[in-house]
Amino acid sequence: MEPPREARPCPRGHLLDLPWEDILVPHILCHLPLRQLLSLQRVSKPFQTLIQLYLANTRCFDSSQVGPNLPKAAFCNLLKDNEVLQQLALQNCYDWLTDKELLPVIGQNHHLQEIQLSGCLQLSRHALVAISLSCPHVRCLSLAHCEWVDSLSLRTLADHCKGLESLDLTACRQLKDDAICYLVQKCSRLKSLSLAVNANVGDMAVEEIAKCCPELEHLDLTGCLRVKNESIRVLAEYCTKLRSLKVKHCHKVAESSLSILRGRGVELDVEPPLQRALVLLQDGVGFAPFINLQI
Numbered sequence: 001m002e003p004p005r006e007a008r009p010c011p012r013g014h015l016l017d018l019p020w021e022d023i024l025v026p027h028i029l030c031h032l033p034l035r036q037l038l039s040l041q042r043v044s045k046p047f048q049t050l051i052q053l054y055l056a057n058t059r060c061f062d063s064s065q066v067g068p069n070l071p072k073a074a075f076c077n078l079l080k081d082n083e084v085l086q087q088l089a090l091q092n093c094y095d096w097l098t099d100k101e102l103l104p105v106i107g108q109n110h111h112l113q114e115i116q117l118s119g120c121l122q123l124s125r126h127a128l129v130a131i132s133l134s135c136p137h138v139r140c141l142s143l144a145h146c147e148w149v150d151s152l153s154l155r156t157l158a159d160h161c162k163g164l165e166s167l168d169l170t171a172c173r174q175l176k177d178d179a180i181c182y183l184v185q186k187c188s189r190l191k192s193l194s195l196a197v198n199a200n201v202g203d204m205a206v207e208e209i210a211k212c213c214p215e216l217e218h219l220d221l222t223g224c225l226r227v228k229n230e231s232i233r234v235l236a237e238y239c240t241k242l243r244s245l246k247v248k249h250c251h252k253v254a255e256s257s258l259s260i261l262r263g264r265g266v267e268l269d270v271e272p273p274l275q276r277a278l279v280l281l282q283d284g285v286g287f288a289p290f291i292n293l294q295i
Contacts, residue, residue, distance in 0.1 A: 016046050020053060029054045034065035038074070056081035062089040072096050076104070085109040091142065092119040099126050106130045113137055118144035118168065125153040132160040139163055144170035144194070151179035158186035166192040170220070173198055180205035184212040194220035196246065202226030210238040220246040222269070232257035242266050 018024050029037065029051070041051040055061075055078050063070050070093070079085070088105070090097055097120050106112070106127070112135040117123065125148055131138060132153075138161050143149050149172040157164075164187045169175060175198060184190065190213045195201045201224040209216065210231070216239045221227050227250045235242065236257070244267040247253045255273055262268060 016050065020050060024050060025054045025057060030058075034062065035067075038066065038078075052081065055079065057084060058082065059084055060087040060089075061085060062087075063093055064089060064091065069095060072101055076101055079105050083108050083110075085112055087114040088112055089114075089116040090120060091116045094119055094121040096122075098122045099124055099130075102127055103130050106134050110134055111137060114140040116142040117146060118142045118170075120146060121148075124148050125150050128153040129156050132156040136160055137163065140166040142166075142168040143172060144168045145172075147171065147173055150174045151176065154179050155182050158183045162186055163189060165189055165215075168192075168194045169198070170194045171197040173200065176200045177202055177205040177208075181208040184209050188212050189215055191215050192218040195224060196220045196222035199223070199225045203228055203231035206231035207234045210235040214238065215241060217241055217243045219244075221250055222246045223249045225249070225251065228252040229254055229257040233260065236260040236264075244268075 015024070018028075032040070037051050037054070041048045061079060061082075063075070075097075082105075085105070088109070090102070102117075102120075102123060103126070107130060112131075115131060115135070115138060117127070120127075123146065128143070128149055131141070133156075141157075141161075141164065149169065151174065154169075154175060167183075167187070167190060175195075177200070180195065180201060181204065184193075185208070190209075193209065193213070193216065195205070201221070203226070206221065206224075206227055207230075209219065211234070219235070219239075219242065224247075227247070229252070232245075232247070232253055235245070242261065242264075245258075245261060246269045247258070248269045258268055258270065259272075262272065
């Protein structure tokens with residue numbers, strides 16, 4: 001009787017033996033966060049080549065997956081071969097992101113649709129001009145707290161990116177009514193717009209927004225101290241699709257204009273006067289009297 005044969009160990013395949021473009025890039029690497037991809041890149045030269053291939057074909061880059069302190073050289077190297085980006089999120093990269101790093105990425109990615117640059121303080125107006133000229137299909141753009149945005153660069157954006165649907169200009173304090181009016185005249189598809197924390201914005205801009213943007217759903221006017229009741233009434237008349245309006249700290253806006261929107265079910269960030277009075281009473285006395293709020 002023959003002795004039993006020893007089982008031969010099955011040869012183990014290596015991850016890199018799998019087809020890169022058919023399996024690894026579209027079905028495996030896409031599920032790993034950017035931080036892990038960067039770690040994997042340091043394993044060996046073949047892994048570095050694989051990760052570079054993946055990053056050259058990725059359509060979404062979000063620096064928050066690594067953290068705000070992504071080294072300049074690493075950022076430039078990661079996206080040096082990419083020409084297919086559709087989403088670019090670089091919010092709060094105020095410590096290191098300048099025009100020198102951003103402009104080459106913008107210049108070679110003409111299909112970008114969503115760009116987030118909120119809090120990127122070291123950029124200049126040239127960044128917005130570059131976006132305007134290179135990314136005509138951009139739909140969503142966040143420039144919150146980018147005080148380098150000026151009237152001329154915003155006009156360039158309006159001239160070249162007429163398909164904008166969402167624009168955040170919070171605390172872009174160089175902008176005045178005339179620049180906002182020019183923007184909305186060109187970008188009539190806007191659904192969401194923030195002009196918060198800008199004391200230069202007044203009734204003229206709000207009325208032009210109302211008349212030019214029939215698709216508008218969300219408008220943030222927080223802290224726009226020059227906005228008054230008249231423009232809010234115009235907004236209520238023309239923007240029939242409006243779903244939310246923020247007017248906190250707009251001290252010249254009263255319930256007489258807001259009640260029209262409130263009656264339509266528009267979400268407002270200020271309570272009606274009776275409700276505010278009740279809240280103040282609760283805070284001061286410690287209990288709420290039985291008040292019929294349906295009066």
